[in-house]
Every structure is written in structure tokens, then in C-alpha cells.
Amino acid sequence: MNIKFAELTQQMVGQLDRNSIVANNLANVNSNGYKRDVMFSELMKNQDNTEVENHVATDFSQGALSPTNNPLDVAISGEGFFTIDDGDRTMYTRDGHFSRGADGIMRTSSGLPVMGQTGWIDLGMGNASIGEISISMKGEVFVDNEYIDTLEISSFVSQSELEKVGGNLYRAKSGAIDNRVEEPKILQGKLEGSNVEAVHEMVKLIEIQRSFETSQKVLKTLDAALGKAANSLGNYK
Numbered sequence: 001m002n003i004k005f006a007e008l009t010q011q012m013v014g015q016l017d018r019n020s021i022v023a024n025n026l027a028n029v030n031s032n033g034y035k036r037d038v039m040f041s042e043l044m045k046n047q048d049n050t051e052v053e054n055h056v057a058t059d060f061s062q063g064a065l066s067p068t069n070n071p072l073d074v075a076i077s078g079e080g081f082f083t084i085d086d087g088d089r090t091m092y093t094r095d096g097h098f099s100r101g102a103d104g105i106m107r108t109s110s111g112l113p114v115m116g117q118t119g120w121i122d123l124g125m126g127n128a129s130i131g132e133i134s135i136s137m138k139g140e141v142f143v144d145n146e147y148i149d150t151l152e153i154s155s156f157v158s159q160s161e162l163e164k165v166g167g168n169l170y171r172a173k174s175g176a177i178d179n180r181v182e183e184p185k186i187l188q189g190k191l192e193g194s195n196v197e198a199v200h201e202m203v204k205l206i207e208i209q210r211s212f213e214t215s216q217k218v219l220k221t222l223d224a225a226l227g228k229a230a231n232s233l234g235n236y237k
Contacts, residue, residue, distance in 0.1 A: 015208050017054055022205045025196045031168060033094030034194035035060050036201075060159045063094075063195040065187060071133040072098045072106070075190040080153040080181040081162075083115040084108060084169065090115075090178070091169040092154055092162065094192055100124070106141075110167055116141065116149030117180075123148065135188040151186060154178040 021037050028034040036059045065075050074096035076082070081092035091112070098114055101107045106114040106121040113120045121141055123133065131144035139151035156162060161176035172178060 015211055019205065019208050021056065022201050022208065026198065026201050026205070029194050029196045029198050029201075031095070031194050032097050033063065033192045034168060034196065035063075035094070036194070036196045037164075057160070058162070058164065059195060061195050063193040065190050065192055067190050069189050071135070071188060072100065073189055073191050074098060074135055074151070075187045075192040076153065077185040077187055080155050080184050081170065083152040083154045083178070085113045085115055085120065086169070089171060091165070091171055092178070093169050095168045097191055115152040117152050118149050121149045121151070135186060137184075137186050139184050139186045151184075153181040153184040153186070155181050 018039050021039050025036045028036075037056050038059055039054055039056050062078070065077065074082075076094060076096065081094060082096060084091040084093055093108065095108065097109050098106050099109070100123045101111065101113075104122050104124045106123055108114060115121070123141075123143055124131065134142045134145075135151070136142075139153055141148045141151065156172065156176055156178060161173050162170040163173055165171050
């Protein structure tokens with residue numbers, strides 16, 4: 001009977017974790033470049049008991065590309081991540097909603113500098129007229145037809161080498177090495193949307209809640225049966 005309780009407890013904890021993951025996916029259905037998370041379980045058996053280990057993985061499939069006509073909105077079609085400078089750390093993102101800071105630097109929506117192949121991308125100082133910005137499919141950045149730099153587009157041998165850190169940013173895990181994408185496909189005036197399918201996630205959320213309720217009822221039934229058995233033993237003479 002104890003094994004039943006342990007298995008039910010593990011199952012319910014896993015369902016709560018899945019619920020949180022699906023809810024977070026739904027909360028980011030409109031976040032540019034967001035990649036949905038999925039949870040899978042691994043059954044671990046030994047001589048004494050059976051345990052379930054839950055793991056979370058990120059689905060890096062392409063999100064839909066939508067036109068914005070904003071010259072500083074940029075999308076990657078296919079492989080790669082924009083490279084972002086976060087002080088003493090390098091970050092990566094698929095969110096290409098960029099702007100020019102007061103210092104002329106191309107920055108993310110949270111104000112972090114976007115990296116080019118030679119450093120920060122400088123679009124022009126202060127409030128001066130910025131001129132016409134064009135970005136080629138290779139990521140080359142031009143202002144009034146003058147070449148400025150090329151977007152640093154990075155990739156990894158396995159995308160599992162990346163981990164989320166919030167703010168639609170990723171960092172490389174220990175030992176991971178980023179590689180430059182030599183032939184990226186960059187689309188100016190477009191943004192990559194989230195790869196979350198709202199209807200699919202809503203159905204999954206309902207399934208998780210129903211499964212949790214079923215496990216909860218079974219747990220209550222077992223608890224009531226054990227309580228009745230304990231009372232019967234107490235009355236036995």
C-alpha cells in the first residue's frame with residue numbers, strides 16, 4: 001500500500017509541474033521568438049522501489065514569421081540565435097525586436113546591446129538623424145548604404161546546450177561552444193512569433209487537470225480505506 005501512495009504522490013507532483021510548464025507556455029503565446037517547454041518522465045526502477053524522474057526540454061521549432069515594416073525588427077529563418085551582450089555574460093535570443101538606444105547602439109527590447117561580428121552595432125550617436133537602415137539576408141547592417149557591421153548569429157552542436165534564463169534569453173551551459181552561422185537567413189522588417197499553439201496547450205492543460213483530479217480521488221479512497229482498516233484493528237479483541 002505504501003508503494004501505491006508513493007507512486008500517486010510522484011504522479012501528482014509531476015502533474016503540478018506539467019501544469020506550471022503549460023501555463024507558462026500559454027502566458028508566452030504572444031512573446032516574440034518564444035520557444036515552448038515540454039516535460040517528459042523517465043521511469044527508474046531498482047530493487048526497493050520505482051521512481052519517476054521528470055525532465056524539461058525546450059522545443060526549438062520555428063515560429064511563424066510576421067511582417068512589421070519596422071527596419072529594426074529582424075527575424076532568423078532557420079538555424080541560429082542573435083548574440084547579446086549582458087555585461088560579463090553572452091546571451092542568445094530569437095527575439096529580433098530591436099531598437100536604437102540613445103547612444104546609437106542597437107539594443108534588445110530590454111536594453112541589452114546586440115552583438116555584431118566586430119562588437120556592439122553602432123547605428124549613429126544621440127538624437128542625430130539615423131538615416132535609412134537596411135539589413136541583408138546575411139545579416140549585414142547598412143546605414144544610408146554605408147556598411148556598419150554584420151549581426152553575429154550563433155549556433156550550437158546541440159540546442160540542448162542552451163538553457164533559459166528569463167526575458168526570452170538563453171545562456172550556454174558549461175562547456176558548450178557557440179559557432180558562427182556563416183550563411184544565416186535574416187529577414188528585415190519581420191518578427192518570429194512564439195511556437196506555442198494555444199489550442200494545443202489548452203487541451204493539454206485540461207487533460208492535466210483531469211488527471212490530477214483522478215489521482216486525488218484515488219488517493220482519498222486509499223486514505224479512507226486505510227483509516228477504516230486501522231479502526232477495525234483497533235476494535236479487534
